[in-house]
Amino acid sequence: MPYPWYGAAAIGLVLAIAPTPPPTPAQNRCDPEPGVAEVTGKPWPQERLRFERVWRLTKGEGVTVAVVDSGVDATHPQLAGVVTRRIDLTGTGARDCAGHGTAVAGIIAGRDLTSRGVPVMGVAPSARILSIKQTEGQTGDVSRLAQGIRRATDLGAGVINVSMQAHDHPTLKAAVTYAQGKDVVIVAAAGNVKQDDGAVTPAYPAEYPGVIAVGSASPDGRKSEFSNEATSISVTAPGAGVTSAWTGGGYRTGLDGTSFAAPFVAGVAALVRARHPDLDHWQVKRRLERTAEGGGAAGTGAGLVNPLLAVTSVLPDAERSGPAVPPIVLARAPVPDPRTRGIAVMITVGAVGATVLLVFLALTLPRARRRGWRAGGAPTFTGKLKS
Numbered sequence: 001m002p003y004p005w006y007g008a009a010a011i012g013l014v015l016a017i018a019p020t021p022p023p024t025p026a027q028n029r030c031d032p033e034p035g036v037a038e039v040t041g042k043p044w045p046q047e048r049l050r051f052e053r054v055w056r057l058t059k060g061e062g063v064t065v066a067v068v069d070s071g072v073d074a075t076h077p078q079l080a081g082v083v084t085r086r087i088d089l090t091g092t093g094a095r096d097c098a099g100h101g102t103a104v105a106g107i108i109a110g111r112d113l114t115s116r117g118v119p120v121m122g123v124a125p126s127a128r129i130l131s132i133k134q135t136e137g138q139t140g141d142v143s144r145l146a147q148g149i150r151r152a153t154d155l156g157a158g159v160i161n162v163s164m165q166a167h168d169h170p171t172l173k174a175a176v177t178y179a180q181g182k183d184v185v186i187v188a189a190a191g192n193v194k195q196d197d198g199a200v201t202p203a204y205p206a207e208y209p210g211v212i213a214v215g216s217a218s219p220d221g222r223k224s225e226f227s228n229e230a231t232s233i234s235v236t237a238p239g240a241g242v243t244s245a246w247t248g249g250g251y252r253t254g255l256d257g258t259s260f261a262a263p264f265v266a267g268v269a270a271l272v273r274a275r276h277p278d279l280d281h282w283q284v285k286r287r288l289e290r291t292a293e294g295g296g297a298a299g300t301g302a303g304l305v306n307p308l309l310a311v312t313s314v315l316p317d318a319e320r321s322g323p324a325v326p327p328i329v330l331a332r333a334p335v336p337d338p339r340t341r342g343i344a345v346m347i348t349v350g351a352v353g354a355t356v357l358l359v360f361l362a363l364t365l366p367r368a369r370r371r372g373w374r375a376g377g378a379p380t381f382t383g384k385l386k387s
Contacts, residue, residue, distance in 0.1 A: 030097035035250030042119045044219050045238035045264060051123045051271070051307040058311065060124025060270040062277075065108050065159045066152030067263075068145065069101030071133035073247045076102060078110035078122070079129065086131040087151055089144050098137055099247040103255060104163050105129045106245030107263035108270065120243055120251060123267025123307065127274070130157050135164070142166050146175035149186070149205075153179040158273050160184055161266040163259035165191040165203035165228075176208045185273065185281045187212045187266040189258035191228035202231045212269065212285050214262040215299055216240060223299045227258055233301030234285065235292045237264035268307045275311050290315060 046052075064084065073096045074083040083105070086094040096102045109129050110122030134140055134148040145166060152160050160179060165188075166172060179186055190213045191203030206213035213231050216224035216239025223229075224240045239261030246252040265288065272284050279287065288302075291310045295303030 030093075030095050032097055032099040032247045033252075034248060035099070035246030035252040037250050039118065039120050039243055039251045039253065043243040045242060046119075046121065048219075048221075048238060049123070049264065049305070049307055051268070052121075053308050054271055054311045055125075058124075058126075058271050058275040060109065060127030060267070060274045063124070063158045063270040063273045064128045064130050064156055065124070065161060065266055065270050066130040066132055066148075066155070066157035067101055067105050067108070067161050067163075068132045068134055068148040068152060069096075069104055069161075069163055070098040070135050070137070071096035071101045072105045072129060072131035073102040073245070073249075074131070076106070076245045076247075076249055078106055078113060078118070078120070078245045080111070082109050082111060082125075082127075083129045083131055085155065086133065087148075087155075088133045089147055089151070090133055090136050092133075092136050094131065094133055096133070096247045098135075099252060100163070100259065101131065101133070102247045103242075103244040103252060103260065104161060104263045105131070107242070107260060108161060108267045110245055120245070123264060124270040124274070127267070127270040130155055140164070142169045142172050145205075146171045149175040149179050153182050153184050157184060159266050159269045160186045161263050162186065162188040162205055163262045165189060165206070165258075167201070168204050168207070172205055173208060176205050176211060180210050180281055183281050185212065185269045185284050186210070187214060187262050187269055189213075189262040190215045190231040190233055192216075192226045192257050192259075193228055200228060200230045203228055206231050210282060210285065212265060212288060213301070214239075214258060214265045215301060216256075216258045216261040217300075217304055221294060221304065223297060224256070224258075226256065227261075227299055229299035233299055235265060235288055235295075235301050235303065235305045237261040237305050265305050268305050268310050271307060271311050287313070287315060 071094055072083050074086060088094045106122060108122050109124050109127045110120060112121045112125050130152060132148040132152050134144040149160060176186060188206035188211050190206045193200055205211050212234045215233040215236040216227040217236040218224045218240040239258050240256050242255040242260040243251060243253045244255060268288065269284055272287060288305055288310050291306050291313050292302035293304055293306050295301055
């Protein structure tokens with residue numbers, strides 16, 4: 001039975017435990033909602049994250065990010081030459097008929113087309129996108145998601161973005177464990193809160209250990225109302241009012257959901273992996289958490305991801321969330337003996353007094369000699385006494 005769709009305001013993909021039936025010819029129609037041809041003004045996530053400041057150090061070169069989603073439109077101007085391979089697990093073709101996967105890929109690695117007047121760009125424009133299509137519409141199944149994660153791992157992805165939510169399932173957990181065993185960083189959406197009064201439960205694979213679970217932040221920096229608090233959040237990223245590439249060559253504005261927060265973090269993870277290739281997936285996760293800002297509130301984890309600090313901060317090599325590092329234990333200072341303290345005070349006072357006396361004598365004796373005085377004797381006169 002498929003899990004319910006999480007509201008029109010918060011776009012996301014929801015997966016069912018049971019496999020979905022093969023698509024009918026009617027379901028095979030590829031007719032995504034159209035986007036807009038142009039975007040004016042720099043989107044607020046770019047203003048807030050300012051990830052362009054990192055590009056003098058790295059743009060994500062050499063890192064492949066797998067987008068396990070609804071497919072990616074590889075013909076989009078911002079994704080032309082960025083998508084290295086497209087894998088279809090649905091039997092419906094590699095096209096993105098939902099637009100969701102294309103938007104996610106654009107956030108991660110959309111090319112910098114500012115010279116053409118396009119203000120929208122991806123976090124890591126030199127990274128490469130591996131598209132794994134595991135769903136065609138608004139629902140999918142856990143088995144295909146697990147298959148997609150394994151396939152992405154085998155094809156050499158360094159980062160896997162999962163902008164969808166499911167319930168815990170052994171097949172999905174095994175796939176995540178397999179990927180982490182190959183040192184792959186998995187970034188997943190924390191899930192969107194239902195619009196009805198249903199109970200809110202953790203989203204998977206975001207809830208699994210080692211996965212970077214991403215919540216949504218709004219333009220004011222606070223957690224978005226729809227962002228799931230039941231999931232154990234690692235960091236947050238812009239997920240409300242997002243603008244990105246859309247199927248058909250245009251753009252979509254006003255995108256809401258943790259689905260679109262996760263790729264911002266996946267892009268930062270690509271920057272970190274490119275700049276620090278020696279870090280394992282645990283260390284990448286910890287680095288993003290250690291350098292985030294403004295955390296502490298419920299559902300925000302360590303806070304808003306900070307691309308510049310994530311790439312440039314100097315952190316101990318042992319910074320990881322794996323095996324705990326033993327704490328350094330310092331010896332307690334000895335408690336002083338009162339008698340010893342008294343003797344020390346007397347010695348100090350005596351030394352100070354002797355110093356003062358020596359200074360006094362050094363200043364006084366020369367003057368006394370000039371006046372005819374001898375130390376320890378009577379005064380001596382050099383003239384004759386009057387009678």
